[in-house]
Amino acid sequence: MNMLEIKDLNVWFGHSHNRVNAVKGATFSVAEGESFGLVGESGSGKSTILRAITGLAGQWSGEISVNGMQLGKKREKSFYKTVQMVFQDPYASLHPRHSVDQVLGETLSLHGFRDLDARVVKLLDDVGLGQKFRFRYPHQLSGGQRQRVAIARALAPEPKLLLLDEPTSALDVSVQAEILNLLVDLRKDRGLTYVMVSHDLSVVGHMCDRLAVMKSGEIVEILNVAELRQLKAQHPYSQELLQASL
């Protein structure tokens, strides 16, 4: 079964002569348990696709289905039980005056869980932090630790689909691999489906089964990772990206 199906998605910002067509006619699907990458130059529309799925992007047309349900214009609370997003910048995505315990506890209670203590402890273990981080505040954490908290928060509702928007690009190179490996393990353990934006082909090669190459709002090619590794891209722009990453 497909966890995500996107058909002829157009997303735009602004009106008339100020209108920016950020995504143009994107079509792809992601199977349950698959990890799918979106790559392409800055401004090509990668993040906008994730934002359209979560209901954060401006105006859109086309079809988006998650777990067999076609999405309307509004996202119900139940949607966020299935779909969660991890943002690029854990500094911006965590409230500075909320402790780790508050961040996780509030998310859990919002989604109707009662056994908050046990779940907070389990989430902290699952992301490799452990209980000693429970009552810390974001400013007492390193970038990698903050991103682990953001990942724990995303996992709290027990989602099926995680949208990852450059989850390591704001981090020191030394901790990027740790976070990527954590994400690989979590997907394996929980049978999660990932859609991951990155401008780094080596990250996508490590994390994903297939990828879409975007340019100026359009998907120009969909490749599997074996084709990526064998440099088998057909579209000239994909070949250019591959050459630039060698």
Ligand SMILES: Nc1ncnc2c1ncn2[C@@H]1O[C@H](COP(=O)(O)OP(=O)(O)OP(=O)(O)O)[C@@H](O)[C@H]1O
């Ligand atoms: N809120 C917004 N208002 C107006 N234009 C926007 C908005 N968000 C994105 N855009 C425009 O939409 C286009 C696609 O942006 P998007 O952030 O999706 O690209 P991206 O491929 O994710 O780039 P990056 O790798 O730099 O994040 C760009 O031209 C961008 O300027």
